[in-house]
Structure formats: structure tokens, C-alpha cells
Amino acid sequence: MSERIRVIHYINQFYAGLGGEDTASVGISVREEPVGPGLLLKGLLGDNYEIAATIICGDNYIAENTEEVCGRFLEIIEEYKGQLFIAGPGFNAGRYGLGCAAATAAVTEKLEIPAVTGLYSENPGTDLYKDRAYIIQTENNAAKMRKAMKEMAAFAKRLAEGDFIGDGKKEGFHGSGPAIRIDYSVPASVRGLNMLLDKYYHRSFCTEVIMPNHEDIPLPVLEKPLSEIRLAFVTDGGLVPKGNPDNMVPTNSKYYKSYSFGDAERLEAADYEVSHQGYNNAFVLEDPNRLVPVDAAVALEKEGKIGDVLPSYYTTAGVMTPMDMGKKFGEGIAKGLLDNHVDAAILTST
Amino acid sequence: MVKEIERAGIPVVHVTNLTKISEGIGSHRILRGNSVLHVFGNPSLPAEQEVKFRKGMVEEALEMLTQAPKEGQHSLVRE
Numbered sequence: 001m002s003e004r005i006r007v008i009h010y011i012n013q014f015y016a017g018l019g020g021e022d023t024a025s026v027g028i029s030v031r032e033e034p035v036g037p038g039l040l041l042k043g044l045l046g047d048n049y050e051i052a053a054t055i056i057c058g059d060n061y062i063a064e065n066t067e068e069v070c071g072r073f074l075e076i077i078e079e080y081k082g083q084l085f086i087a088g089p090g091f092n093a094g095r096y097g098l099g100c101a102a103a104t105a106a107v108t109e110k111l112e113i114p115a116v117t118g119l120y121s122e123n124p125g126t127d128l129y130k131d132r133a134y135i136i137q138t139e140n141n142a143a144k145m146r147k148a149m150k151e152m153a154a155f156a157k158r159l160a161e162g163d164f165i166g167d168g169k170k171e172g173f174h175g176s177g178p179a180i181r182i183d184y185s186v187p188a189s190v191r192g193l194n195m196l197l198d199k200y201y202h203r204s205f206c207t208e209v210i211m212p213n214h215e216d217i218p219l220p221v222l223e224k225p226l227s228e229i230r231l232a233f234v235t236d237g238g239l240v241p242k243g244n245p246d247n248m249v250p251t252n253s254k255y256y257k258s259y260s261f262g263d264a265e266r267l268e269a270a271d272y273e274v275s276h277q278g279y280n281n282a283f284v285l286e287d288p289n290r291l292v293p294v295d296a297a298v299a300l301e302k303e304g305k306i307g308d309v310l311p312s313y314y315t316t317a318g319v320m321t322p323m324d325m326g327k328k329f330g331e332g333i334a335k336g337l338l339d340n341h342v343d344a345a346i347l348t349s350t
Numbered sequence: 351m352v353k354e355i356e357r358a359g360i361p362v363v364h365v366t367n368l369t370k371i372s373e374g375i376g377s378h379r380i381l382r383g384n385s386v387l388h389v390f391g392n393p394s395l396p397a398e399q400e401v402k403f404r405k406g407m408v409e410e411a412l413e414m415l416t417q418a419p420k421e422g423q424h425s426l427v428r429e
Binding site: 215216217219220221222226229231234236237279280282283284286287289290291292293295296297299300305306316326327329330331333334335337338342343344345346347348349350 | 351352353354355356357358359360361362363364365366368372376378383385386387388389390391393400401404405407408409411412415416418419424
């Protein structure tokens, strides 16, 4: 039988039994045995694994000196010839979660050994590191330690054994997992075919494209009847006033704008142009209401089917615009809509 | 953008031809536009009828605002 795989486990002062907030500033210490939740981990990993060292670090200390502490972790892991790194789980603990995620990312990227942690989706560490490390999705409550550790241990074993790891949604980790190093000396066509073959033969492969993690937003519902709502229009189709007064770019937008159409009953072609290089604008130029249907909405307002229409619309060009930018625009627009007491929006995308 | 507006509690109908993408990012209410090139337009119709057509589409979008996705589904999609 081969030698056991050497596991390094990181926990905080609380789980090490050193105390709570009073000892959160304590520095790094190492014990050559499983400690606290490490005992559970040891049992779950089974006989082919041994916890060679437990790294203990105070939450304040790692949160305030993240880079330095992670550097020290790497040295310790090398010193103990670690072959697998497991952090936490940190559930929804902010500083601990940050520590777990940062350390797991550092080990993944610098030591290139299997590494995994487990955090709740809203832990600040999750958002920061979910595309640089395997962060198993856990509940927000440490009472679920057994369940979380069981999932982490099972995943860690598969990582250590080189098993096929699918995407985060299927495997239950946040985001895209570790970023991969792309060998640009191999042409994209070859890399693509290799990836396809790996997928076909059910071998491990990683996408080179980081997939955005789409979180679920609760379903918003109207709080009043349609006949009382204020409706607003938003578009990523690049409709701007004639002359494009704010020099809105036609691609890779950095901002959005809001333009008033006052008490106009329809958008007149003579007053507008399109700054968007991602579609043939001819039909919209001919009649801007085809993109921002002010004429129809004003008619419905007159008929009493809706309360009123916000007399300005929000616009940007959604071409090659990164998801993060869209998110930023959305936040700003949402604020503008709330300030203007808007109840509902129609958003058109070309 | 749809999701951040929804996060603020404002219901949105996303009108687009790329309904799969919209569904993929997690929009809750999606209405297929008439074309990528004219979401709320129908240039094949005479002007007057096109306005009627557009009004019908806006009414459909408004109706969706009052509805929720089916049990167990994330998005309400009208193709």
C-alpha cells in the first residue's frame, strides 16, 4: 500500500479552542495533528490520508495581513510536504472566510497542489476568490459542519485522486473554480479540440473562459395595479439624442445615460441617432419607438391602462460590454428609477 | 442590468430576441422581441398598423409584469 496523502488543514482560533474574539489577533501556530473540525475531517478522508499539520491563525491576524500570512502558510505546507490543502469550512464568517478563500487560492496558484475550502455564498471571501479557488457551497450556519465537511472531504479526495471535475453548478462549488494557465504556444484550435476530446472521454478539463456566476435574485412583484404604475424604459440598443451629445461609444461602454423626451407622445426619428456597432441600426433610425416604445406607452397612459411613463429613458450600448460593467450600470439605473418612483421597467436588448 | 434593477425590487420585462441568454443570466420575465433589429417594431406593416402592433406588445409586457413564473421555473418566457 502506498504512502498516505499528507493533508494540511487550516482553521481559526475559535475552532482550535483558543477562544473567540478575545484571541482573534493571535498569530500563526502549527500542530502536527488534527484539531477541532480536523478530527471530523480525518474520519471522512479515511485511511489513505493523514493530517500532517493543522495551521491555526487568528481571524484578525489573517484578515489584516492576508498576503503575508498566506505566504507563511505556503512555507509551512512545503515544510510538512503537504499534498492536499483544506481550509475551514468558514461558512458565513467574514474574516475567517476571507482567510480560507485567500489561502486556498494562494495554495492553488503558487504550490499547484489540490486545495479546497467551503463557504456560504454571501461570505465576502466567496466573491473575491470564487474564480481562483475551489470554494464548496455551504450553509451559512456552523451547525451544518458535518454536512459541509463531508462534501469538502469527498471533493478533496476526488481532487487529490485526479478525478474528473465538472462545472461549479454540477459539483457544488462557487463561481468557476481555479483560473487555469493557458499555454498560448499551443494554437487555440488545438486547445479547443483537446478540450472537446477530454470532455468526450470524461477526463478533467477546464474552460479558459471564466463563466460569470449568476446568482438568483428574488422575484420582484408589482405593488399596485397596472393602472397606477409609473413605467420606465431602459435599453442597451444605444439610442442617443441627435448629435450624440455625451459621445456615447458604440462598443465596450463605460457608462450609461438618461435622456429626457419631455411630454413627447412619440420619439421622432429626426431627434435621435444610434451609437451601437452591434446591429444594423437602420430600422431604429427610421423609427426610434421600435427600440424605446414611447408612442405605445403614452397611448396606454392616455387610455388609463398605466399610471404614467417616466419622461426619460436610460440607454447604453451593450456591445462587448463586460458583465461587471452591466452590473454597475444596472445598479446606477436602479437607483435612478427608485429616485424617480418608477414601479416597473421594460428593458430592450438588441 | 435587468438583475440589478430587479434586485432593487423593481419588476422588469426584458424584451429581446436572445431569450436563451436572458434566461441563462436569470432574468425573471422575458418577452421575445420581434427582431434583433427592431425589438418593438414591425417594418413590414403600414405605419398605423405597426403602432397598433407595438401597443399590443407593450400590453403583453405589462401583463407579464403582473404574472410570476410557473411553479418550479425561474423565468416567465413568452416567445
